[in-house]
Amino acid sequence: MSTKAITQDIGVRIPRPLEHGPSRFIPEKEILQVSKVNAKTQAIFEDAFAALGRLDNISLVMGFHPKYLESFLRTQHYLLQMDGPLSLHCRHYIGIMAAARHQCSYLVNLHVNDFLQVGGDSKWLNGLEDAPEKLQHLEELNKILAHRPWLVTKAHIEQLLKAEEHSWSLAELIHAVVLLTHYHSLASFTFGCGISPEIHCDGGHTFRPPSVSNYCTCDIANGNDTLDEIQGNHALTDALCEVEALMEKMKQLQECRDEEASQEEMATRFETEKTESMRVAAAEEEDSVPARDVSRHFEDTSYGYKDFSRRGEHVPTFRAQDYSWEDHGYSLVNRLYPDVGQLLDEKFQIAYNLTYNTMAMHRDVDTSMLRRAIWNYIHCMFGIKYDDYDYGEINQLLDRSFKAYIKTVVCSPEKTTKRMYDSFWRQFKHSEKVHVNLLLMEARMQAELLYALRAITHYMT
């Protein structure tokens, strides 16, 4: 008896996934291949499934990098399930708030389910006005952290901590900040890799028979695959040269290190890069704000990432040497929310140091320079400056389309399209592009965390 017959007999509607595979950008085959070949990935997937009762698309895509995935899942599990100052449903609600800042319906839907499952009040989901006042207070910080973290000041922290009966405790605040930054950056990853909706969530399935439906719920992405494929072949030869050129540049930089740039030169390079990062057009059109109901979770939709130089805002540069994650951030987090500092520290390190020494079809390449350039470029966009880095390198190593992609994913992830994903680093493997996304996500999270933690430290001293 066929499925159709059963459906008709019993009257049960069988949902059908709308997307093919966990990501819209990466062919399903390639993702599923990973867990078959790699026993470690398989084992992590099993553990994740056992712990959560599901294996979400994010984990599937991260499966390209099992080492990172393991640390990621451990951290996320600790943040959401283990002992902590915030109650379980609050954690999910904060996750929803954070993801909603970027209109990331994927994460919102996922956590709406979780939120209800741990006994959250469904009324809260109607919008922030219906949530407790305490959580409403957090929205301001959420907004700033998501879009302009450099504006976080001691005053914001003070407002949260001294609101009489609705005030937060320091430990709760740290927990909330870690959750917020985690979900902001996870939203970047979700859009950056074009994660498809889960089948059990809204927009993840349809009951229409396959033949009729040509309908697509990719409410965010406006990618047009067919066109790209035609262009794809054409560009193949170009792309080959790209990789070669990049390799060549890296070699050059490595060799002629000591071509001394003057001190002023170095200082201006950072400024140039910072200002230029603003000019890199983040996205083509602005009108693609989806009319999803996630918007109810945040009030001020107009408040987005603003390029600080272009709008004439001057932001003092954040010196990484004065407040670094390793020395300061870690201690503060671990003090107020034990073990999380350790987990985050491991996660950052794994993300930063992850390498397979490959670049596209080349093997045994030292990619540390490239990774550092990406990491520092993101921090540069947030105004974080490393004294010991020559920002000229960024210009050499990251081309325009790649910069545009980074900027979009990090600053306004909801505008990422498949075209952008395809157009950078055309010759590179999907796993490498996912690797880039991991870097983007972690660098962004660290940048946001640094600003938030610095404000908290200032408050405390």
Place this chain on the structure above:
Amino acid sequence: MEKMARVTTALGSNTISGCTMFCHLDAPANAISVCRDAAQVVVAGRNIFKIYALEEEQFVEKLNLRVGRKPSLNFSCADVMWHQMDENLLATAATNGAVVTWNLGKPSRNKQDQLFTEHKRTVNKVCFHPTEVHMLLSGSQDGYMKCFDLRKKESVSTFSGQSESVRDVQFSIRDYFTFAASFENGNVQLWDIRRPDRYERMFTAHNGPVFCCDWHPEDRGWLATGGRDKMVKVWDITTNRAKEIHCVQTIASVARVKWRPERKYHLATCSMMVDHNIYVWDVRRPFIPFATFEEHKDVTTGIVWRHLHDPGFLLSGSKDSTLYQHKFKDASRPVDKANPEGLCFGLFGDLAFAAKESLISGGGDSNRKPYGSGGDRRYPIFFFKKPDLTEQFAHESSALSVFETDLESSRMDWFVKTARRYLLSGKPFGELCDHNAKVAKELNRPQVSTTWTMLRVMYSDPGNLATATSISKGGSIPLMNSFNMKEIAAGGLGSESRLDRGKGEIWQDTIHLDPGNSLINNNDENEETEGSEGPADYLFGDAELEDDNLYPMEHENPTAEEAEYSLPQEAFPLRHEIVDNPSVPEHLQDKVDSPHVSGNEAEAVCLTPIKSFSLISISQPLYESHLPASFFSPVVREMLQHYAEAGDVQMAVSVLIVLGDRIRKEEHWYTSYIDLLQRFELWNVSNEVIKLSTSSAINCLNQTSTTLHINCSNCKRPMSNKGWICDRCHQCASICAVCHHVVKGLFVWCQGCSHGGHLEHIMNWLKSSSHCPAGCGHLCEYT
């Protein structure tokens, strides 16, 4: 009292003098260093690089080294060091990776001497050789340490820390060729300056980055390290393996550590985050700082002892843009403020309490007995640590009192027996109550027994209560009264749990009745572990200590209980207002004051049933008959609350279960009762309780930890998913030793040799042989 700094001979003619003083800097400091003659100090930071002269009462700015219109990043210093041989020579580590030397003897305004830009990342530390003029060492974020000869333009050797960032480098003061380097991954390496290819030894010192290290100025084998894990450790590296000989736990990550000159066991630390104080520790007393300097308002970034041979002055720079000179005499001594008191429970309920001798001895010196001399250990005992003349600690002598518990009295037999014999389901409500009442009575717990009877009376369908109708009419008032009565008895019952209860709570002990001489001892004990209120809180009656038991457990003994039963009769007419008073201690206090208590004889006449009947006559006219069951709910709930608070969750939960839907549930009582049952290994009862609870959260306890993890019998590694095939060696792991087929289902195995198989097969096999069917020769045992 303190013996303060002996003036050391090494200081020579110009003895250091001065006072605690400070000056404002224009910018936060990152590091400071002193000149050899202790007359000048250099302060370096991102936006500051200045030299100050140390005068008698103030700092005087001598020189600003930050010159030029557009100061380059080379001025942005992470570290600075003044050469200890040449007073014109300075070195700085710049955040952009440059190592710069400065020559103060230069005539021009710009004193910059040499610039080494070999490091790719921030240089965290520079260090001059203590005796060699031209040798400079640097450690950088890029994982390399470089040794420079100042007469050359380039480094002479490079030491690789295998790509881990270097946080600190220090030349050994005693060994000419040795230096130590500490790393971000927690390792410490010791190098020989002549061998750049490989470190001499390496050990893991901390969990997380090691921010600093410092060689002991006199003892060549000692190295102190401080890390992000909030520890300061002192290592003895003369042995084969580096041995941790001292460890100090601080409250924040340790940014700098510096041995105190002329004091073998002292070192100063400051932290990187949150905590702004500078501590001086005696490493032999790691629990409390020897001295503290609390002047800074932001984190201290640099500390240095002013002179190599003078322990009296410490200089410090901070992110709050101040430079301080601390005079050691002005330091605050946390020891003076601390209350040396301790309190601890032993495994079997013994209580040890240590306090300052002066407080505890009072007038009762006759009570003193040496510890361990014979049977009675309930008296305060005193012993002294042998004073060590080298220590500068104020000597504290404290008295230790150990109070023993009589093991018999703390037995929980009643709990176990009650748990076993109570019936919670399977019979009509009335019968359950009767049965449980009987059980309680047999176990000598009349209050509990009465409660059961009452419950039956209250909730049973009045029609069924042929005999007890009259009782039910008067239910309300007698119940109220019975609360008061119960409270007294519950003093004995609840005490076990109160012993376990958290600290900081004040409990006042119950009375101890001795029918023989009817002596009442009132023994108050305030537990205030915070100790903040000072010593006055600890009051031990001297004389009472002799024959008083501090342990309320004693009330379990029959004589005391009998005395208590008799209470109801006299108590109830007076006691109606106390019902509103929820807190147990107050009742107990009342009881202590109550004149009724002492007069009671141990008579069993007034057992509860009589009491109930006597009440009926009073209350009957006041109430109509057939009160609805819901009428009693608030009262019953209050009663349950009382039982639970008194520590008898058993009663509370049993009643809840028996009452079933008649009353609202309290989940946490269930969990604590289940916990107790499991501790007494009453698995069946606990399971029954779990099953009978209506709450889903409790019910699901039955479904937790139902997983059994097993190892593969071939490769001995954990099996991950399927029960019978090992992922790693791809073999069937659970093969029946008898039939050699895979066992999918019940698998029984010998815990000795881990062979086994199908249950039936093994049973059959064991009928004929006692050896293992696998032929391993083991004499298998199956239980």
